[in-house]
Amino acid sequence: MSLVENSSLEPQSKRRKIDTEIKESPSRNCEHWFVRNKICISCNTTLDKYDGRSFDYLYKGMHMSHEALVFTKRVISQTSWLEDKKLHLVLDLDHTLVHTIKASQLYESEKCLTEEVGSRKDLWRFNSGFPDESLIKLRPFVHQFLKECNEMFSMYVYTKGGCDYAQVVLELIDPEKIYFGNRVITRRESPDLKTLDLVLADERGVVIVDDKCSVWPHDKKNLLQIAKYKYFGDQSCSFSECKNKRDESEEKGPLDIVLRFLKDVHNEFFCDWSRKDLDSVDVRPLLKEISSRWKHKAEVVV
Numbered sequence: 001m002s003l004v005e006n007s008s009l010e011p012q013s014k015r016r017k018i019d020t021e022i023k024e025s026p027s028r029n030c031e032h033w034f035v036r037n038k039i040c041i042s043c044n045t046t047l048d049k050y051d052g053r054s055f056d057y058l059y060k061g062m063h064m065s066h067e068a069l070v071f072t073k074r075v076i077s078q079t080s081w082l083e084d085k086k087l088h089l090v091l092d093l094d095h096t097l098v099h100t101i102k103a104s105q106l107y108e109s110e111k112c113l114t115e116e117v118g119s120r121k122d123l124w125r126f127n128s129g130f131p132d133e134s135l136i137k138l139r140p141f142v143h144q145f146l147k148e149c150n151e152m153f154s155m156y157v158y159t160k161g162g163c164d165y166a167q168v169v170l171e172l173i174d175p176e177k178i179y180f181g182n183r184v185i186t187r188r189e190s191p192d193l194k195t196l197d198l199v200l201a202d203e204r205g206v207v208i209v210d211d212k213c214s215v216w217p218h219d220k221k222n223l224l225q226i227a228k229y230k231y232f233g234d235q236s237c238s239f240s241e242c243k244n245k246r247d248e249s250e251e252k253g254p255l256d257i258v259l260r261f262l263k264d265v266h267n268e269f270f271c272d273w274s275r276k277d278l279d280s281v282d283v284r285p286l287l288k289e290i291s292s293r294w295k296h297k298a299e300v301v302v
């Protein structure tokens, strides 16, 4: 007989007490791991103050406690390793996959580029109309890079740019949302420094590709720094690819070098997989090891 049924046989005063205990017990024991729109999805308690981290960009209104985050990261990564043989890859946008510049900052000699928008597949406009108009130049090899990375990694975009800007770039590099889905972190979610806390994957299985090291103060071991892509000249810099009427090579440019590096990382992470212990695999020492091997061969990623 259940406690509820039993309570009907009890005197009124005692029954009330038991009823109260039944109602309160789930929330008292619950650690409120997952809270959506201020309501714990496990015990239904409303929580006006909650310290968890927001994952609004993935699931509307969702917050997670520290414990829930550690647990979820581990489950997602281990599932991805076991079922898809995929690690996670976090990609920066500006100077990594694209170079964007305000049209007003273009050199006089490069202003004619604005007229080439529409006739080229690697040059696009953001916010048409002066003074806010910008030009977006896709890095050579970017489409092939994403296609091949998608075979080995679940991918995130992580940019200091705004949400609207990120959506415009994503329309150019991932219009069908095949590569990134809603795994896009922008200035709205992360206004200050970048952190893997916001990425739903175990840090032991995440590689970051970014041209800037300083924005990742706590995750440097996961970082693969790529040579900065700079196509346009601007008033602060005398060198640009465009000014010299050339661009990075499609075949042997920095994105191709990084891709080959990532293939090494992926191969070695999953090599002899059946003998590996899930709790001790870690991509970070592997990155260091492969990096020093590449430097030895004089193939530098940065």
Ligand SMILES: [Mg+2]
Residues within 6 Å of the ligand: 092, 093, 094, 095, 096, 210, 211, 212
């Ligand atoms: Mg950047």
Ligand SMILES: [Zn+2]
Residues within 6 Å of the ligand: 027, 030, 031, 032, 033, 040, 041, 042, 043, 044, 045
């Ligand atoms: Zn709860």
